[in-house]
Amino acid sequence: MAEEKKAEEKKLFKVTIDNITVDVEPGTTILHAARMVGGDVTPPAMCYYSKLKGSGGKCRTCLVEVAAGSTADPRPMPKLVASCRTTVMDGMIVKNITSERVLEARAGVVELLLINHPLDCPICDQAGECHLQDLSYEHGKEGTRYEFKRRTFTPHNLGEYIQLHMTRCILCYRCVYTANQLTNKREHGILDRGDHAEIATYIEKALDNEFIGNVIDVCPVGALTDKTFRFKNRVWFTKPMDAHRDCPTCSGQVQLWMRGDEVYRVTARKDEWGEVKDTTEGKPGWICNDCRFHKKSVKDWVIEGPTQVNRHSVISQGHYVNTVTPKETLPEVMGGRAPKLLMNIHKVSDVNRPEIQLSKIEGPAHSDDFKPPTP
Amino acid sequence: MSVKLLLEKAHVEGIRSFDVYRREGGYRSVEKALKTMSPDAVTEEVKKSGLRGRGGAGFPSGLKWSFLAKPEGVPRHLVCNADESEPGTFKDRYLMEFIPHLLIEGLIVSSFALGSHATYIYIRGEYAWIPDILEQAIAEAKNNGFLGKNILGSGFDCEIYVQRGAGAYICGEETALIESLEGKRGNPRIKPPFPAVKGVWDRPTVVNNVETLAAVVPIINMGGEEYAKIGVGKSTGTKLISACGNINKPGVYEIDMTISVEEFIYSDEYCGGIPNGKRLKACIPGGSSVPILPANLLLKTAKGETRYMNYESLADGGFATGSMMGSGGFIILDEDQCVVKNTYTLARFYRHESCGQCSPCREGTGWMEKILKNIDTGKGKMSDIDLLWDIQRKIEGNTICPLGDAAAWPVAAAIRHFRDEFEWHVNNPQESQTRNFGLAHYADPIYVPA
Ligand SMILES: Cc1cc2nc3c(=O)[nH]c(=O)nc-3n(C[C@H](O)[C@H](O)[C@H](O)COP(=O)(O)O)c2cc1C
Ligand code: SF4
Ligand code: SF4
Ligand code: FES
Numbered sequence: 001m002a003e004e005k006k007a008e009e010k011k012l013f014k015v016t017i018d019n020i021t022v023d024v025e026p027g028t029t030i031l032h033a034a035r036m037v038g039g040d041v042t043p044p045a046m047c048y049y050s051k052l053k054g055s056g057g058k059c060r061t062c063l064v065e066v067a068a069g070s071t072a073d074p075r076p077m078p079k080l081v082a083s084c085r086t087t088v089m090d091g092m093i094v095k096n097i098t099s100e101r102v103l104e105a106r107a108g109v110v111e112l113l114l115i116n117h118p119l120d121c122p123i124c125d126q127a128g129e130c131h132l133q134d135l136s137y138e139h140g141k142e143g144t145r146y147e148f149k150r151r152t153f154t155p156h157n158l159g160e161y162i163q164l165h166m167t168r169c170i171l172c173y174r175c176v177y178t179a180n181q182l183t184n185k186r187e188h189g190i191l192d193r194g195d196h197a198e199i200a201t202y203i204e205k206a207l208d209n210e211f212i213g214n215v216i217d218v219c220p221v222g223a224l225t226d227k228t229f230r231f232k233n234r235v236w237f238t239k240p241m242d243a244h245r246d247c248p249t250c251s252g253q254v255q256l257w258m259r260g261d262e263v264y265r266v267t268a269r270k271d272e273w274g275e276v277k278d279t280t281e282g283k284p285g286w287i288c289n290d291c292r293f294h295k296k297s298v299k300d301w302v303i304e305g306p307t308q309v310n311r312h313s314v315i316s317q318g319h320y321v322n323t324v325t326p327k328e329t330l331p332e333v334m335g336g337r338a339p340k341l342l343m344n345i346h347k348v349s350d351v352n353r354p355e356i357q358l359s360k361i362e363g364p365a366h367s368d369d370f371k372p373p374t375p
Numbered sequence: 376m377s378v379k380l381l382l383e384k385a386h387v388e389g390i391r392s393f394d395v396y397r398r399e400g401g402y403r404s405v406e407k408a409l410k411t412m413s414p415d416a417v418t419e420e421v422k423k424s425g426l427r428g429r430g431g432a433g434f435p436s437g438l439k440w441s442f443l444a445k446p447e448g449v450p451r452h453l454v455c456n457a458d459e460s461e462p463g464t465f466k467d468r469y470l471m472e473f474i475p476h477l478l479i480e481g482l483i484v485s486s487f488a489l490g491s492h493a494t495y496i497y498i499r500g501e502y503a504w505i506p507d508i509l510e511q512a513i514a515e516a517k518n519n520g521f522l523g524k525n526i527l528g529s530g531f532d533c534e535i536y537v538q539r540g541a542g543a544y545i546c547g548e549e550t551a552l553i554e555s556l557e558g559k560r561g562n563p564r565i566k567p568p569f570p571a572v573k574g575v576w577d578r579p580t581v582v583n584n585v586e587t588l589a590a591v592v593p594i595i596n597m598g599g600e601e602y603a604k605i606g607v608g609k610s611t612g613t614k615l616i617s618a619c620g621n622i623n624k625p626g627v628y629e630i631d632m633t634i635s636v637e638e639f640i641y642s643d644e645y646c647g648g649i650p651n652g653k654r655l656k657a658c659i660p661g662g663s664s665v666p667i668l669p670a671n672l673l674l675k676t677a678k679g680e681t682r683y684m685n686y687e688s689l690a691d692g693g694f695a696t697g698s699m700m701g702s703g704g705f706i707i708l709d710e711d712q713c714v715v716k717n718t719y720t721l722a723r724f725y726r727h728e729s730c731g732q733c734s735p736c737r738e739g740t741g742w743m744e745k746i747l748k749n750i751d752t753g754k755g756k757m758s759d760i761d762l763l764w765d766i767q768r769k770i771e772g773n774t775i776c777p778l779g780d781a782a783a784w785p786v787a788a789a790i791r792h793f794r795d796e797f798e799w800h801v802n803n804p805q806e807s808q809t810r811n812f813g814l815a816h817y818a819d820p821i822y823v824p825a
Contacts, residue, residue, distance in 0.1 A: 057565035058732045060773055079772045085565050108769030112738035145762055148745045171731060190560065190731075193543070195741035197731035 013090040017041050017064075018098045018333045030083035030094055031062055035273065039329030043096050044106075044135050046113075046220050047172035048084035049275055051284045055177050056084035059170060060109045061135060065102050068093040080105055098333060106139050115146040116195065118167045125163075126222030128235040128314040131274060132170065153198050158188065159206025161213060161227050161293050166198050169223035175199065175215035182286055183209035199223070210249060213292040217268045217276055228293050229265040233257075236314050238264050240307035245300055249288035251279040255307055256298075263296045272310045272326070321357050377644075378605055380593040380613045381586070382629045385473040391508065393515035396476040404595035405521055408484045409529040412595075417488035421591060423599030425611035430456055430547075430584030431662065431702040432777075433686050442571040443489055444579040451579045453491035454556065455482060455588055457498040457505075458540055458547035462663035462724060463704030466615035467585035469627040471498075471505050475512040479535065481588040483521060484595055486533045489581055494535045497552050500542035509537050544728035548776050549582040551730065562730050563776035584702075586615050606632040610685035614703055620658075621709035623647035632685035636660070637674045639684050640707065653709040656814055657793075660689050661701020663721050664781035666788030667714070668698050694788065710814045714796050715807075718789040719747035725782035736779035739770040743786055750797060753804030760797050764790055 012023040015033050018041045024033045032050075034042045043064055048056030056062075062084045066077040071091025080102060083094070096102055114136060121127040153166040171190065176199075179186040187209070188201045201207070207215075216224050238257040245252040257265040268287045269277040279285040295301065308322040309315050316323050331338045361369055389395040396402070408417050422437025443451060455478070459467040471478055478496075486494045498506055513535050516522045524532045538556055540546045546555045550564035553575050574580020590612055594602045603611045610632040619625045622640065624647040630639065640655065641648045649655055655670040675682060677696035682688050686700045708717065726740040743766050749755045767783035774780070790797060800807045 057775060059734050061734075063773060082565070105769065105773050109734050109773070112742070112769065113734050115738055115742055146742065148742075151741075170734065171737065173732075192731075193545070194726060194729035194731040195737050197737070 011090075013088050013092070015088040015090075015092045015094065017094045018096050018329070019335060020329060020332050024088060026087075026090075028088055030064060030066075030081070030086050030088055030092075031056075033088050034064075034083065034094075034096065037329060038327040040097055041329045041333060043083050044131075044139065045084050045273070046131055046135060046170060047174065049174050049177070049218055050273075051276055052174060052177040052181060052218070055172075055174055057082045059113070059172055061106060061113075061139070063102060063105050063109070065095040065099040066092060067095050067099075103139075107141055110136055110140040111144070113170055114140065114144065116151040116167070117170075118150055120168070123231075124165075124168065124222040125225040125230060125235075126168075126219075129274075130222060131220035132168075151195065156200050157204060157206070158201065159208055161289065162207055162216060163225045163227045163230055164199060165223050165225070166200075168221045169199055170221055171197055171199075172220055174218040174220070175224055178215050178218050179207075179209070179212060182211040182214055185209070187212075208289075210289050211286060213289045214268065214276070214286045216292075217270070217286075220274070226265055226267075226292070228296070229257075233259060233264050240309065240315060242269065242304040242307050243301040244304065245291065245295065245302060247288060247291055250291060251281065251283065251285055251287070252291060253279050253285055254287050254291055254301075256301060256303070258298075261298055263298060263301070266292045266295060269307070272324075321360065377629065377631045377634065378613060379629050380602075380605075381470065381477065381589055381615065382474065382627070384477075385470075390474055391476070391512070393476060393512070393519055396474075397519070401476050402480050402516075402519075402521055404592045405480055405483050405487075406527060408487055408595050409527050409531055414488045414490060417484060417591075417595065420594055420599035421488070424590075424594040424602040425599075425606075425609060426587065426590055426594060426602070427609070427611075427686065428584055429586035429590070429614065429703070431461070431664070433700060436583065436587055439571070439583075440489060440581060442569075443581055444572045445490070446579070449578055450492065451490050452575045452581075453482065453486050453489050453494045453588075454549075454552065454575065454580055454582045455494070455496040455585055456547060456549065456552060456582050457496050457502070457585045458544075458552060459499055459502075459585070459702075460544040460547050460728075461702050461704055462721070463617065463619060463659060463706040464662045464702040465617045465619075466627050466703055468502055468505065469617070470585060470589055470615065471502075472508060475508050476516070477589045477592055478509070478585055479512045479516050479522075481591045482535055483516070483526070483533060485581075485583070485588050485591050486535075487529075487531055488591075491581075492532050492534065494533060495556060495575070496535065496537045497546070497556055498537060498539055499547075500540045506537045506539055513537070543730075544724075545730045545776075545778060548778060551776070552582060553580065562732050563778075565775055586703075607683070607685055608687055610687060610700075614684070614700070616684070616703045616705050618646050618705040618707070620705075620707035621649050621653060621712065622707050623650050630684055632683065634684050635674075636682045636684055636689075639705075646705075646707070649707065649709050653711060654814060655707065656710045656712055657708040657714060659698075659704070659706040659708075659785075661699045662704030663706070663724065664777075664784060665699040665701040666694055666697075666784050667708075667717075667792065668788075669792045672696050672792070694784070695791070698788070711811055713751075713811045714789055714793040715747070715751050715800050715812075718786060719744070719751045721785045722747045722782070725778065725785075729778060729782070730776075733773075733775045733779070735770045736774045736782060739766050739779075740782045742766055743782070747786075750800050753800070753808050755797075755801045755804075757798065757801050759801070760790060760794065 017034050020037050022036050043062040045062045047059035063080040064083045068074040070089030158164050190197050191200045216226050238259050241256045243256045255267050255269045256263050268285050271277045277285050306322050308324050384399050418440045426436045427433040543561050545551045546561040548563045551561040555561035570580040613629050613631050616628050628645050639645045657667050657669050658673045659667045676691045689700045691697045722744040726744040729736045729740045731737040746759050767786045770779045771783040796812045799812050
């Protein structure tokens with residue numbers, strides 16, 4: 001009874017995003033409301049990170065149009081707003097993929113994020129799990145109008161664990177917030193300003209705080225990568241496995257990136273937005289350097305099983321068991337009309353066959369494994 | 376003949392000293408406010424005066440003050456924005472350098488109105504010699520009982536501190552200024568929350584321009600209603616204009632906002648016309664961020680009416696055919712000036728000054744600068760002009776702070792009004808390196824001094 005009463009008292013706000021209405025708690029951001037809806041309605045977020053206080057507002061990829069501020073004041077907002085830093089009002093109407101203005105501005109942001117990007121995906125360890133790749137694929141335009149030399153920097157050595165490629169950095173500040181919030185003394189930061197701003201330690205210094213490895217997980221691009229995994233494998237050849245160990249420093253709940261019996265890389269577990277998941281105890285699942293860099297043997301870990309992978313992820317190309325299909329929102333956005341599928345890649349491709357679960361194949365997959373069954 | 380409220384006494388011998396300033400009637404407003412008025416009554420006078428922020432945006436100051444949150448037990452702060460880094464703007468420097476006590480007086484009265492017991496002046500790093508002048512004025516005011524504890528026996532305590540910036544234009548943006556004042560990297564904050572609710576150290580804060588705060592002195596002395604009678608419409612009081620470029624008498628002028636742009640440029644009381652018999656080509660009327668206007672749209676509006684030196688008239692026609700009062704940095708270009716080079720120079724500035732937090736401004740300013748450099752040096756392509764237009768559109772309105780807009784507007788306005796000059800540069804790569812495009816249609820109507 002008391003519980004029921006409480007639920008009644010808590011007034012929820014109704015917010016409509018791309019024609020889909022959800023009830024959310026006051027104080028929720030537009031981005032979070034959109035994540036509750038899921039699917040294509042969710043704006044891409046390159047700098048916001050829900051586990052990092054103060055993050056967001058910078059990259060401008062999550063811009064949306066507010067067509068009506070609230071029921072009480074239904075005026076539209078004149079400018080596009082950063083959905084990650086704008087809280088909803090009751091009766092707010094938001095347009096994301098149904099707004100031409102948003103799509104144009106977003107394509108603009110993607111173009112600008114890419115003009116100085118080296119596009120060195122073929123030699124970048126982040127390729128395959130890079131948010132900038134996904135963003136460009138989904139919201140960018142083919143070709144570039146930029147005809148100048150791309151920006152370069154004097155390389156800085158951040159020590160034995162973390163590899164910095166400043167040319168790939170999108171200055172999302174996530175690594176700065178991470179160091180501020182997870183370590184007792186931040187040793188790197190952003191020097192200089194404008195398009196010559198860079199991540200550095202000022203005086204050449206190794207980053208060696210026991211939790212600093214998490215900057216690799218929060219970095220949306222290949223600017224900060226794991227030196228112990230450098231050039232060892234492509235992520236889509238490895239199999240993500242949930243595993244844990246009894247760790248005196250952190251929760252010890254991690255994701256192993258394995259090939260056969262070899263552990264190639266250890267990372268924190270991530271959710272479908274690419275953010276570190278909560279541990280079973282409900283705390284953010286940051287992991288310590290020891291788990292991440294030094295426990296590279298299966299003997300170190302209790303393996304729980306294959307990680308759930310979102311079908312949109314390149315990693316899912318391995319067709320792991322536990323693949324989750326993201327919610328399709330397009331018919332709802334389009335007022336009930338279903339988008340016309342021009343081609344179903346699973347039907348026409350011999351290779352991309354969802355019924356084959358690569359994680360069940362011993363060792364590296366071979367083209368023979370994809371041969372259509374002989375009738 | 377115009378009224379002078381701020382600079383009238385600026386050239387009295389020895390006015391920098393407390394004694395002379397006081398003898399000339401200084402600090403009367405502090406006595407009046409602290410002894411006979413309540414803080415809210417002071418705010419009320421500022422509201423009545425119609426004073427608008429002199430830092431660029433022109434927001435009504437009294438209204439801004441009334442937004443200040445006043446939670447129990449939380450200190451509030453007044454911060455004076457003396458970062459003045461907008462190219463073409465140097466009015467605050469003049470005021471602080473020549474009549475520093477006027478600012479200190481305005482700060483005391485304003486601090487009283489807002490309940491700020493610790494007030495800060497954040498001053499541009501390059502104004503290296505001015506903090507000493509201000510600190511001396513503060514010390515003198517304190518010695519004479521106008522600062523410190525229990526000012527004039529009113530029970531009001533106030534200290535003023537001078538903080539130097541390190542030379543970043545972005546630290547003039549009020550939330551970047553607050554970050555810098557707190558000792559952090561000068562990145563603008565994401566709003567809301569606004570400074571009126573969470574400013575310095577998360578306390579309610581008002582940030583005002585030097586000139587705005589100095590104007591509080593005459594407002595209290597003469598009363599808000601009297602002050603509002605000076606000027607025209609919503610452009611009340613006097614405004615400091617720093618005039619520079621191709622004029623005979625560059626400098627800082629105090630105008631009441633009823634004079635025409637034509638009078639301001641050509642009369643001997645102000646800029647004194649354009650040197651060497653050259654003709655007027657264009658003008659950036661409110662500091663580098665505001666749209667440039669060709670001569671034909673500067674002296675008269677698109678409707679053919681006389682354009683005046685005030686907020687409304689300068690903005691008449693919107694961005695299509697108008698500009699903005701901005702911070703009052705009035706830059707004149709004569710027929711020998713190249714709009715492409717000018718635009719490139721401004722783009723270089725904005726690229727250098729972007730804080731780099733948000734992608735459109737960080738990347739877009741650099742790209743625009745590179746393209747403009749190409750066009751300026753005869754390496755441009757015709758498609759570059761449309762590309763520039765497209766880039767500025769991608770920046771404008773999509774950034775955290777208005778620096779993005781400030782970088783986009785000059786480029787947009789230059790292309791909007793001077794497209795033929797850009798095209799001429801592209802079509803005549805060699806010739807454009809040896810001579811300027813000249814005037815074309817912009818000087819129409821051609822001004823003939825009477
Ligand atoms: C990039 C940028 C630079 C600015 N620089 C200054 C400045 O140097 N001085 C100033 O008074 N206001 C500056 N402003 C405006 C301030 O943000 C703020 O609006 C102003 O100080 C408010 O004072 P006012 O209401 O008295 O005009 C700047 C704004 C931006 C976006
Ligand atoms: S290094 Fe990575 S996490 Fe850090 S600011 Fe750059 S892109 Fe963001
Ligand atoms: S608009 Fe430019 S200066 Fe302002 S916050 Fe963004 S990057 Fe910084
Ligand atoms: S995710 Fe919102 S601005 Fe970057």
